Amino acid sequence: DSGVTQTPKHLITATGQRVTLRCSPRSGDLSVYWYQQSLDQGLQFLIQYYNGEERAKGNILERFSAQQFPDLHSELNLSSLELGDSALYFCASSVADLEETQYFGPGTRLLVL
Amino acid sequence: AQKITQTQPGMFVQEKEAVTLDCTYDTSDPSYGLFWYKQPSSGEMIFLIYQGSYDQQNATEGRYSLNFQKARKSANLVISASQLGDSAMYFCAMRGLNYGGATNKLIFGTGTLLAVQP
Numbered sequence: 001d002s003g004v005t006q007t008p009k010h011l012i013t014a015t016g017q018r019v020t021l022r023c024s025p026r027s028g029d030l031s032v033y034w035y036q037q038s039l040d041q042g043l044q045f046l047i048q049y050y051n052g053e054e055r056a057k058g059n060i061l062e063r064f065s066a067q068q069f070p071d072l073h074s075e076l077n078l079s080s081l082e083l084g085d086s087a088l089y090f091c092a093s094s095v096a097d098l099e100e101t102q103y104f105g106p107g108t109r110l111l112v113l
Numbered sequence: 114a115q116k117i118t119q120t121q122p123g124m125f126v127q128e129k130e131a132v133t134l135d136c137t138y139d140t141s142d143p144s145y146g147l148f149w150y151k152q153p154s155s156g157e158m159i160f161l162i163y164q165g166s167y168d169q170q171n172a173t174e175g176r177y178s179l180n181f182q183k184a185r186k187s188a189n190l191v192i193s194a195s196q197l198g199d200s201a202m203y204f205c206a207m208r209g210l211n212y213g214g215a216t217n218k219l220i221f222g223t224g225t226l227l228a229v230q231p
Contacts, residue, residue: 031217043219055217056218094217102217102219105157107156
């Protein structure tokens with residue numbers, strides 16, 4: 001158990017819908033990262049927050065947004081969902097924003113029908 | 114551009130034998146970090162081992178060691194005395210760059226599926 005929690009574990013929804021994925025980092029970690037793992041794209045970095053501020057952005061679609069709250073938990077919002085958004089979404093956390101190992105949560109498996 | 118290459122889609126190893134999973138990388142950054150993660154069939158990503166580019170010695174963590182050859186840009190994972198529970202997907206990753214400088218984002222390879230046979 002990495003200490004990073006993600007909810008829900010599984011999510012099934014329809015195209016066009018909006019979902020919110022939640023992540024609680026390890027105790028003491030200030031950075032949160034979101035990754036997407038799909039069969040065609042592999043593991044891709046989406047976005048990083050450090051102590052509430054956006055720190056780095058990857059190939060995150062405009063339909064996706066994220067934020068980190070004062071209690072350091074983070075949410076990833078996915079809207080206007082398409083079939084291709086079906087994937088395993090990971091949250092990871094680290095103590096600081098650079099030079100740190102990231103510990104991953106168990107992931108949220110999203111299926112868009 | 115930064116890139117991680119894992120050329121072995123899948124491998125078999127006998128229980129109790131050692132196995133090497135290959136990883137090569139490409140980066141223009143003089144300072145970088147290399148990681149290995151394990152993903153069992155249950156889906157979670159488990160951190161195994163880390164190697165910094167300026168580390169003088171190869172990293173070791175229990176049965177895991179990282180064979181770091183900087184000139185060849187390779188960071189192979191060696192698992193000694195394989196166990197059935199080692200059967201999983203293994204990903205090599207590198208800390209990446211972003212516009213404006215270094216970040217902590219990870220760039221992953223495509224993974225190697227390891228099957229340990231009894």
